Amino acid sequence: MVHVHDPRARWGVPASQVLRIIPAAEWQAGPAVDLLAPMGPVPSGGAHARRVMIVYGAGDRETALLATGTINIDDVDSTNVLPLPDTLAATAPEVSAIVVAHDASLSLLLKPSAVISPDDSRAS
């Protein structure tokens, strides 16, 4: 799994669903999606603060997720991936599960196919 240590919340995407990771400035196809925007503004600072993770979003469209913070790749045991309860699934469609780390800390497992690019949301 590719994990992004965003200061607002750690999140990740299955490595198989990550197309590439590039500096944000190199993404010219449209605005990047900041999925954690409701949790506060993008933290500033750090050379790796402005990268984007390119995934296949809704409609199999290449979508850039703003990846603020250190990025690393971890092996995750499937028993540590806990699907979101039905109670919350409707309010957070882009989150499919939480991942429990060895130190019991938690991260959000995102579902790229549920991420709508800003261009598409404006069109609808």
Next chain:
Amino acid sequence: MRSFVPITIDATWVAVDMATVREIGGPLTWIALPTATATLPGVSAWRGRAVAVADLAAVLGAGERLVSPTGRVRTLYLQQGTSTLAVPVDAVREPLMIPDDDIRPSRVRSDAFCLGEANVEGHTTLIVDLGVLLPGYRPAAAARGLQ
């Protein structure tokens, strides 16, 4: 006569039906969801599954809101229908029996979660059903008897 577990959050006393309490634990580790509500702000891991976290301070409109990743000193795990809620609280008191006649309509709250109020250890204590926070929740027969 029914059993309740009194809890406190900030200076507010609240009691939940003992029948809904699955476990009383220590501090909670949880993670916020970006598009969650103030009353159900995030999720935690419990017994090998993810459960919703309820912020009683947001529900009551009193006390400091939860800030991920830490909870409060104690955590109540409540079974509400088919869902489980993790509810961080400041303190958990001894369970006690309250006769139905001692539960009166709340004088200060008309919220759906508030079933009434009673005196516990000299404190006006809200009897609550936090299941109403969950979409599609149907109150248990026992709770309906209080309304």
